[in-house]
Amino acid sequence: MGIIDKARKKSPWIIHYDCTSCNGCDIETLACLTPLYDVERFGIINVGNPKHADVLVVTGSVNKRNVRVLKNLYNQMPDPKAVVAVGACACTGGIFSDCYNVYGGVNKVLPVDVYVPGCCPRPEAIIDGIVQAMDKLEGKARNMKHAASGKQPEAALQASTGNNNDGANT
Amino acid sequence: MSNTVIPFGPQHPVLPEPLHLKLVMQDETVLEAIPAIGYVHRGLEKLTETKEFTQNVFVVERICGICSFMHAQAYCQGIEELMNIQVPDRARYLRVIWAELHRIHSHLLWLGLLADAFGFESLFMQVWRNREKVMDIMEETAGSRVIISANTIGGTRRDISPEMLVKITVIVEEIREDLKQVESVFFNDYTVKHRLVGVGVLTRDVAYELGAVGPMARASGIKTDHRTTGYAAYGELDFEPVVENDGDCYARTVVRLKEVYQSISLIKQAIAKIPAGETSVPVKGFPNGEVISRVEQPRGEVLYYMRGNGTKNLERLRVRTPTFANIPTLLKMLPGSQLADVPVLILTVDPCISCTER
Numbered sequence: 188m189g190i191i192d193k194a195r196k197k198s199p200w201i202i203h204y205d206c207t208s209c210n211g212c213d214i215e216t217l218a219c220l221t222p223l224y225d226v227e228r229f230g231i232i233n234v235g236n237p238k239h240a241d242v243l244v245v246t247g248s249v250n251k252r253n254v255r256v257l258k259n260l261y262n263q264m265p266d267p268k269a270v271v272a273v274g275a276c277a278c279t280g281g282i283f284s285d286c287y288n289v290y291g292g293v294n295k296v297l298p299v300d301v302y303v304p305g306c307c308p309r310p311e312a313i314i315d316g317i318v319q320a321m322d323k324l325e326g327k328a329r330n331m332k333h334a335a336s337g338k339q340p341e342a343a344l345q346a347s348t349g350n351n352n353d354g355a356n357t
Numbered sequence: 358m359s360n361t362v363i364p365f366g367p368q369h370p371v372l373p374e375p376l377h378l379k380l381v382m383q384d385e386t387v388l389e390a391i392p393a394i395g396y397v398h399r400g401l402e403k404l405t406e407t408k409e410f411t412q413n414v415f416v417v418e419r420i421c422g423i424c425s426f427m428h429a430q431a432y433c434q435g436i437e438e439l440m441n442i443q444v445p446d447r448a449r450y451l452r453v454i455w456a457e458l459h460r461i462h463s464h465l466l467w468l469g470l471l472a473d474a475f476g477f478e479s480l481f482m483q484v485w486r487n488r489e490k491v492m493d494i495m496e497e498t499a500g501s502r503v504i505i506s507a508n509t510i511g512g513t514r515r516d517i518s519p520e521m522l523v524k525i526t527v528i529v530e531e532i533r534e535d536l537k538q539v540e541s542v543f544f545n546d547y548t549v550k551h552r553l554v555g556v557g558v559l560t561r562d563v564a565y566e567l568g569a570v571g572p573m574a575r576a577s578g579i580k581t582d583h584r585t586t587g588y589a590a591y592g593e594l595d596f597e598p599v600v601e602n603d604g605d606c607y608a609r610t611v612v613r614l615k616e617v618y619q620s621i622s623l624i625k626q627a628i629a630k631i632p633a634g635e636t637s638v639p640v641k642g643f644p645n646g647e648v649i650s651r652v653e654q655p656r657g658e659v660l661y662y663m664r665g666n667g668t669k670n671l672e673r674l675r676v677r678t679p680t681f682a683n684i685p686t687l688l689k690m691l692p693g694s695q696l697a698d699v700p701v702l703i704l705t706v707d708p709c710i711s712c713t714e715r
Contacts, residue, residue, distance in 0.1 A: 205374050207397045209711050211422025211503040213373040214466060218492070221469075221485035235370030252395045253375065256367050282419055285407065286400040307422065307503045
């Protein structure tokens with residue numbers, strides 16, 4: 188394991204974007220960073236720059252105005268990257284799914300790896316979602332390596348099948 | 358030298374929410390700030406017309422997660438006025454207790470974010486550590502940390518047991534002790550003062566003209582607090598609005614810090630006075646007619662306009678949120694300020710974008 192692989196596994200950096208969340212999930216995501224939950228003990232740091240981030244944490248559903256911002260953020264992140272949808276709205280649109288300005292969950296525009304349900308999810312659930320995203324990241328990194336070396340072993344193929352749109356529920 | 362335009366937001370480290378400002382700059386000085394909003398617009402007011410009036414309590418709670426209890430309170434109080442429902446006394450006091458707990462958690466959250474905005478990260482962590490005690494009370498009394506869904510039309514959905522009330526008294530006293538330690542940093546620290554004193558001054562007249570509400574108005578010397586009109590049980594409790602006269606970022610910090618103490622005092626008074634009895638009354642019939650309901654939120658006064666037509670659906674629901682009233686003051690403060698002060702200035706308004714855009 189090279190130093191970059193190790194750093195990615197031991198210290199995933201997250202970027203948080205609020206789509207149309209009611210702030211409930213945002214303050215719970217922020218609460219994860221503060222002393223009681225303190226995700227920094229796992230090496231998880233919240234960064235402001237998408238070019239530094241491994242995991243995109245999205246709260247709230249997607250609407251017509253923020254879809255471009257969300258796609259921009261995702262496209263600026265370097266590979267391998269994972270998306271965690273936090274909260275009922277980010278998973279499916281939640282209570283807002285009938286609103287005229289809401290497209291639905293984040294999976295309408297981005298490939299979501301981990302869904303964290305709840306309104307609002309507890310900080311423990313969010314931390315668990317990010318830890319599961321770390322496993323996905325590892326699988327994606329392995330796939331990238333094999334793709335670069337031109338061979339596709341069976342284990343990597345298996346890991347890649349579960350990595351697309353239909354991620355695991357937490 | 359020609360002007361530069363710097364986009365601030367919608368994704369910015371200092372703001373958890375997507376507020377977008379185009380800052381027209383000359384060197385380091387802001388000449389003009391042009392807001393662009395709509396990133397959080399969902400269309401909630403339209404949604405409430407398709408849901409039953411009892412279901413709408415859960416919709417309006419999700420206008421904003423930070424002050425969700427007060428949104429539901431404003432909605433329920435309006436519908437109760439429309440349908441002539443007498444809320445039991447115990448429910449009125451329970452509403453005060455939960456609303457003030459929400460105010461404490463919102464103000465502590467804001468104090469932490471402000472500390473983070475001027476780069477004092479350990480202070481941010483300290484304040485948020487204290488805040489977790491309030492979240493624990495919410496979870497123990499209502500089962501959820503943020504959106505507690507305790508309000509219903511005709512009272513509250515839950516009761517707080519006498520043992521829990523005693524426990525709350527003890528915990529809010531602990532919060533007061535914790536805050537005393539942090540307070541000296543906010544009030545006496547050289548760095549904090551350097552970043553806040555004299556920044557973003559809003560005089561009394563300007564604040565009045567622009568229609569500022571809540572802590573923004575009170576920090577500029579306007580004695581306005583909708584709680585003094587005595588809705589819920591506030592009429593039976595003893596308190597005075599916290600007013601500061603300087604109108605700068607420091608005054609706004611002081612107002613919010615002192616309001617935490619005020620809320621602690623209000624909670625203790627309400628617990629001492631709370632009567633026994635039912636927590637809700639059954640609701641019969643449908644709302645008919647129109648009503649305006651106002652509640653003092655942590656960010657200022659929220660206004661609900663409701664019109665019913667005798668069916669289970671409301672014909673119109675309109676919300677005027679405190680941040681909407683305060684954004685003009687922000688646009689007044691930004692021109693002439695330094696780029697480094699922009700995050701602090703934006704935060705002193707305590708913007709709640711999801712409230713404003715709904």
